[in-house]
Amino acid sequence: MRDPEPRVIRLADYRPPNWLIETVDLDVRLDPSATRVVARLRIRPNPAGEDRASLVLDGDELGLVDLALDGEKLGANSYAATPSSLTLHDPPRRPFDLTIETALDPSANTKLMGLYRSSGTYCTQCEAEGFRRITYFLDRPDALSVYRTRIEAERDEAPVLLSNGNPVEAGPIPGTGRHYAVWHDPFPKPSYLFALVGGKLAAVEDRFVTASGRAVKLAIYVEPGREGRCAYALDSLKRAMRWDERAYGREYDLDVFNIVAVSDFNMGAMENKGLNVFNDKYILASPETATDGDYAGIEAVIAHEYFHNWTGDRITCRDWFQLCLKEGLTVFRDQEFSADERSRPVKRIADVRVLKSNQFTEDAGPLAHPVRPETYHEINNFYTATVYQKGAEVVRMLKTLLGERGFRAGMDLYFTRCDGKAATVEDFLGCFADANGVDLTQFKLWYSQAGTPELALKGSFEPQAARYRLEVRQMVPPTPGQSAKRPMLIPFGFGLLGKDGRDLPLRPVDAGKISDGILRISAAEETFVFEGVRERPIPSFNRGFSAPVKLVSNLGEDDLIFIAGHDGDPFNRFDAASTLAMRHLVASTAALRARKAPPSPDALVSALARSFDDDRLDPAFVAQVIAVPGESDIAHEIGSDVDPAAVLAARIALKRTLGEKLAAHCRKNYARFASRAPYAPDAASAGRRALRNACLDLLVATGAPAEIALARRQFDEADNMTDRIAALATLAAQAVPEREQAFEAFEKRFRGDPLVMDKWFALQAQIAEPETLARVRALMRHPAFSLANPNRVRALIGSFAAGNPSQFNRPDGQGYAFVADIALELDPKNPQVAARLLSFFKSWSALEPVRRAAAEAALKRAAAAELSADSRDIVGRALA
Ligand code: 0A1
Ligand code: ZN
Numbered sequence: 049m050r051d052p053e054p055r056v057i058r059l060a061d062y063r064p065p066n067w068l069i070e071t072v073d074l075d076v077r078l079d080p081s082a083t084r085v086v087a088r089l090r091i092r093p094n095p096a097g098e099d100r101a102s103l104v105l106d107g108d109e110l111g112l113v114d115l116a117l118d119g120e121k122l123g124a125n126s127y128a129a130t131p132s133s134l135t136l137h138d139p140p141r142r143p144f145d146l147t148i149e150t151a152l153d154p155s156a157n158t159k160l161m162g163l164y165r166s167s168g169t170y171c172t173q174c175e176a177e178g179f180r181r182i183t184y185f186l187d188r189p190d191a192l193s194v195y196r197t198r199i200e201a202e203r204d205e206a207p208v209l210l211s212n213g214n215p216v217e218a219g220p221i222p223g224t225g226r227h228y229a230v231w232h233d234p235f236p237k238p239s240y241l242f243a244l245v246g247g248k249l250a251a252v253e254d255r256f257v258t259a260s261g262r263a264v265k266l267a268i269y270v271e272p273g274r275e276g277r278c279a280y281a282l283d284s285l286k287r288a289m290r291w292d293e294r295a296y297g298r299e300y301d302l303d304v305f306n307i308v309a310v311s312d313f314n315m316g317a318m319e320n321k322g323l324n325v326f327n328d329k330y331i332l333a334s335p336e337t338a339t340d341g342d343y344a345g346i347e348a349v350i351a352h353e354y355f356h357n358w359t360g361d362r363i364t365c366r367d368w369f370q371l372c373l374k375e376g377l378t379v380f381r382d383q384e385f386s387a388d389e390r391s392r393p394v395k396r397i398a399d400v401r402v403l404k405s406n407q408f409t410e411d412a413g414p415l416a417h418p419v420r421p422e423t424y425h426e427i428n429n430f431y432t433a434t435v436y437q438k439g440a441e442v443v444r445m446l447k448t449l450l451g452e453r454g455f456r457a458g459m460d461l462y463f464t465r466c467d468g469k470a471a472t473v474e475d476f477l478g479c480f481a482d483a484n485g486v487d488l489t490q491f492k493l494w495y496s497q498a499g500t501p502e503l504a505l506k507g508s509f510e511p512q513a514a515r516y517r518l519e520v521r522q523m524v525p526p527t528p529g530q531s532a533k534r535p536m537l538i539p540f541g542f543g544l545l546g547k548d549g550r551d552l553p554l555r556p557v558d559a560g561k562i563s564d565g566i567l568r569i570s571a572a573e574e575t576f577v578f579e580g581v582r583e584r585p586i587p588s589f590n591r592g593f594s595a596p597v598k599l600v601s602n603l604g605e606d607d608l609i610f611i612a613g614h615d616g617d618p619f620n621r622f623d624a625a626s627t628l629a630m631r632h633l634v635a636s637t638a639a640l641r642a643r644k645a646p647p648s649p650d651a652l653v654s655a656l657a658r659s660f661d662d663d664r665l666d667p668a669f670v671a672q673v674i675a676v677p678g679e680s681d682i683a684h685e686i687g688s689d690v691d692p693a694a695v696l697a698a699r700i701a702l703k704r705t706l707g708e709k710l711a712a713h714c715r716k717n718y719a720r721f722a723s724r725a726p727y728a729p730d731a732a733s734a735g736r737r738a739l740r741n742a743c744l745d746l747l748v749a750t751g752a753p754a755e756i757a758l759a760r761r762q763f764d765e766a767d768n769m770t771d772r773i774a775a776l777a778t779l780a781a782q783a784v785p786e787r788e789q790a791f792e793a794f795e796k797r798f799r800g801d802p803l804v805m806d807k808w809f810a811l812q813a814q815i816a817e818p819e820t821l822a823r824v825r826a827l828m829r830h831p832a833f834s835l836a837n838p839n840r841v842r843a844l845i846g847s848f849a850a851g852n853p854s855q856f857n858r859p860d861g862q863g864y865a866f867v868a869d870i871a872l873e874l875d876p877k878n879p880q881v882a883a884r885l886l887s888f889f890k891s892w893s894a895l896e897p898v899r900r901a902a903a904e905a906a907l908k909r910a911a912a913a914e915l916s917a918d919s920r921d922i923v924g925r926a927l928a
Pocket of ligand 2: 352356378
């Protein structure tokens with residue numbers, strides 16, 4: 049069914065609600081296909097509202113059963129009900145009770161928004177606009193209410209009944225097989241934070257005592273039989289709770305904190321007050337089934353959702369344009385937590401890799417938008433890398449500019465001033481400006497200007513004057529709807545390395561724009577001069593990746609090698625090696641396209657060899673240094689007229705050369721980090737595994753039979769999923785019988801475990817060979833696959849579209865046609881997942897002409913179909 053014509057929502061049109069809903073009393077009688085919801089709303093006119101002639105409540109595919117005002121049934125001509133709204137024509141201009149009864153079919157809810165069932169468990173997802181699928185409501189984040197929820201169900205079908213807040217009472221309903229539970233959440237909240245769960249679930253319980261001595265009951269609910277896989281999630285939760293007390297002075301505020309893991313979920317997890325609902329991928333882990341990456345992901349997502357209790361729940365967003373207010377800030381907080389719990393430099397490298405792969409590519413294509421957009425058609429499509437990851441970078445820059453104490457003072461003020469409110473980016477920045485006595489007007493452009501700023505840097509050494517001069521030009525590229533940009537305030541980590549690799553003292557001529565190694569770049573063109581420089585220095589730019597910008601510099605290969613070996617900033621040591629690799633790959637891709645011999649990667653080889661030889665380095669760090677940039681990152685660096693086949697060939701050739709030239713280093717480290725100790729998920733052990741597996745990957749890239757045998761042996765003998773899947777992944781890149789044998793053995797062993805099978809689907813979907821499309825099609829018929837489950841779709845179809853550039857971008861267009869077909873098939877059932885698949889077309893306009901035409905044809909075909917609002921929005925913007 050075609051959704052109604054798209055409505056544009058504009059930030060500039062924001063008006064406060066005309067009505068307030070003080071309390072919400074819900075009575076939910078669960079039934080697989082005939083759930084009844086009675087909502088009693090205490091409503092009063094909002095003094096800040098304007099038009100109170102009528103009351104319009106939001107709905108979405110709702111059926112009204114009954115409606116009463118102050119207990120009296122309403123006459124048919126005093127209201128109008130449609131599936132998408134309920135209008136009271138002449139509501140009283142005083143406080144009144146509105147009682148609304150709606151009927152729902154949770155089993156038929158395939159969109160996974162509102163109340164639905166996942167493996168029989170009743171659960172809800174209300175962000176962003178799912179509550180209106182449960183009852184008619186002011187479904188907007190600035191309408192805060194206190195909720196009391198009574199849930200009733202068959203005891204056999206749903207022995208566990210949960211909602212937000214604290215439990216009030218529970219018991220059987222005599223004479224029936226039914227029972228009930230009542231929950232009360234004393235903290236006013238918007239409807240998107242409402243949650244309810246009912247099902248046959250097992251609990252893993254614990255206790256946490258807050259800094260002020262309040263005992264909190266913790267529980268993670270999972271399908272029975274999975275209790276043994278919750279320990280790491282529970283431990284992460286307790287560490288996150290402690291961290292928020294230490295780092296921000298934030299304590300938990302209810303008597304219970306419940307988490308429920310479900311297997312059908314559109315996103316990662318959801319921060320509903322006191323009742324987080326998780327994609328089970330971010331809860332369940334055991335050494336045999338989860339990788340080190342999975343463990344790190346669980347820790348990060350558990351922390352993220354928990355941290356939302358303050359940055360999201362206690363202080364929420366005034367409207368959906370302010371999404372970054374909770375998401376960017378909370379990602380920043382979870383990144384800092386993981387950095388404290390693990391290795392800070394390695395975490396930073398990993399985060400920047402994700403930022404560049406996901407956000408820089410988004411920013412460079414037709415879906416680019418500001419961290420705080422000013423218009424949208426469909427808010428579901430703005431849960432993006434820009435809002436989340438770039439949003440976190442903006443908060444990090446604020447901290448860099450204000451310093452540790454200034455930042456904390458701003459956060460403290462934010463927590464006191466905005467607690468219990470629905471806030472804006474202006475409110476947030478105002479706290480930092482007031483707490484520090486600074487003007488953040490120019491800084492605020494980071495929220496409104498899309499596109500990744502580019503800095504052209506020219507350094508010159510003047511030996512006679514003993515000066516170093518740095519000329520900086522900044523440029524923000526045009527993005528959809530924004531052709532002209534203003535110069536931004538860029539906190540730029542900077543240092544000058546002397547011959548011995550140590551930092552020279554920085555003596556700026558104009559000290560006003562520089563402090564603690566941070567240059568405050570603020571003009572379109574600017575020069576920074578340093579005096580007392582007595583030797584030719586090597587500059588270290590954007591240390592710690594202090595700003596999410598791209599650099600063009602006159603640094604030569606020798607400079608980069610020096611930085612890679614000596615910079616006191618570990619991020620830049622990594623970045624220099626990665627720049628060397630990237631420069632080689634771009635040149636090599638161009639050479640291969642022109643049918644010329646690729647250049648020699650000798651400089652890179654010697655830089656990597658030196659990292660291998662430096663025993664003081666953290667293995668996890670070395671693993672990052674030797675990891676060759678991915679195909680999409682190379683394509684992004686090339687920027688236009690991209691030929692993904694040439695990119696792939698260049699990357700394969702480089703890995704093979706590195707495997708050959710660094711074979712001795714790889715073998716040595718592979719042996720050195722072999723471990724007989726039982727698996728432990730801590731960062732140090734994970735780092736050793738990461739380096740060992742990166743070595744294996746380079747060795748296998750040579751294609752030598754002995755190395756393939758080594759991978760096969762590791763695959764067979766591994767006692768943990770990290771090593772097993774690493775061996776399988778590296779074999780997957782080789783067209784050898786061992787690969788198919790290993791895939792078969794894996795399937796036999798894990799076919800009953802959907803989360804593990806996702807890894808199996810994903811690896812096969814990423815094989816960079818023309819036969820893969822047929823393989824993916826065949827895998828869709830595997831009993832473990834289902835288009836109805838978002839994790840399965842992401843694992844198989846998403847990995848093909850996002851993780852296999854040469855095959856998604858087949859020159860014959862069949863990769864595009866396939867993904868578009870799946871998206872169209874899925875769209876009526878689950879528009880959010882369909883729209884995500886379509887957003888993998890985000891870089892189509894950077895392709896060479898043949899592929900570009902094929903991608904455009906697939907998008908146009910999608911555009912001509914009957915589409916949901918979600919998919920129509922993505923396709924429309926992609927083609928604009
Ligand atoms: N607020 C969640 C993300 C989220 C958004 C929308 C959802 O609807 C399907 C679900 C989750 C977070 O940041 O974790
Ligand atoms: Zn979030």
